[in-house]
Amino acid sequence: AKFSNYSKRAFMEILGKYGVPVFDYHIEDLEREMNL
Template identity: 50%
Template sequence: MKTLTLNLPDSLDIEEFEAKMLFAGQLYEKGKVTLGQAADIVGISKRSFIEIMGRFGFSVFNYSVEDLEHDIKVALGN
């Protein structure tokens, strides 16, 4: 795993866990990492990551509307 060092302003009131969740959640929503990889970034289990995601405004479903509509049409045989 790569190591990333960030320099944040002292005025930014953020804990390491919150910063990791925000970073991992964004990467997951953008499809850059899997759910398991996002959980690893934070250092928690996939289950815990899924349970916490909503508190940070992330959805476990990273499907686009177009993908969802396509899958519904295929499932309905259209």
């Protein structure tokens, strides 16, 4: 976001538009964190 001159929010929206995940979690890590 910093190098593209977009706010973090705008950059995340652009990534989402192109199907690029903002967070790269392994399913096991995500499940473990959700159970905390």
